Amino acid sequence: MLTLHRADALLTGRGADPLPGGAVLVDGGRITAVGPYEELGARAPQARVRRWPGLLTPGLVLHGARELLEEAYHPDGQFEADRLGTEPITGAAELAALGLTEAGRGKKKRGAPPKIPPRGVVAVTGRLTVPAVRTAVARSGLELLPPAAGGAAPGVSGARRAVSADPFEGLADVREAFHGVVAAGGPARFAVFAAAGAGSLREAGSAACVATVIGGRLLHRRR
Secondary structure: OEEEEEEEEEOOOOOOOOEEOEEEEEEOOEEEEEEEHHHHHHHOOOOEEEEEEEEEEEOEEEOOHHHHHOOEEOOOOOOOHHHHOOOOEEOHHHHHHHOOOHHHHOOOEOOEOOOOOOOOEEEEEOOOOOHHHHHHHHHHOOEEEOOOHHHOOOOOOOOOOOOOOOOOOOOOOHHHHEOOOOOOOOEOOEEEEOOOOHHHHHHHOHHHEEEEEEOOEEEEEOO
């Protein structure tokens, strides 16, 4: 099924200029065309149209998957906050006291691992050792990449750091967090942020993510 994703502006990659009224035409899990909405709409009048407020960009890469997914437990805000609080639980003794099964460590919500917040993430780096967690990541469609060189994310010095769930943290230019480009023939993998343009993306932050698309399907949509 053809889907036309229209945004206030389209930023196809790190060095590109924003295209006002840009759109992305998706067929299944691939992008078939990128360009002005009027042009693509006329080209595929039968396509379902999704209108997004803000800036459509490549999806983001998040570093430190093992620390976030295997070395911390993020309580379910709806069902566990009263008993466990809302902050991530870390430490071998604290995690052991939870009595988590392997299946519990790999549980998913809405098709994605629950420990990755909806911030436009389409890829993670790290080496995962828990089979259920690896399975959850694969089923979500997230791409698993090798650890960053030296164990640190780009723009962050030092081999060890407190891993953040924010893909923009420590980056001089938030566009360094882009994973790939939005281009015809490429995978339908991108994100939309409530930002007016590239210059305001830093101020808006990754938490301003409106939607995340992986493999042509909505992994996350702000309601």
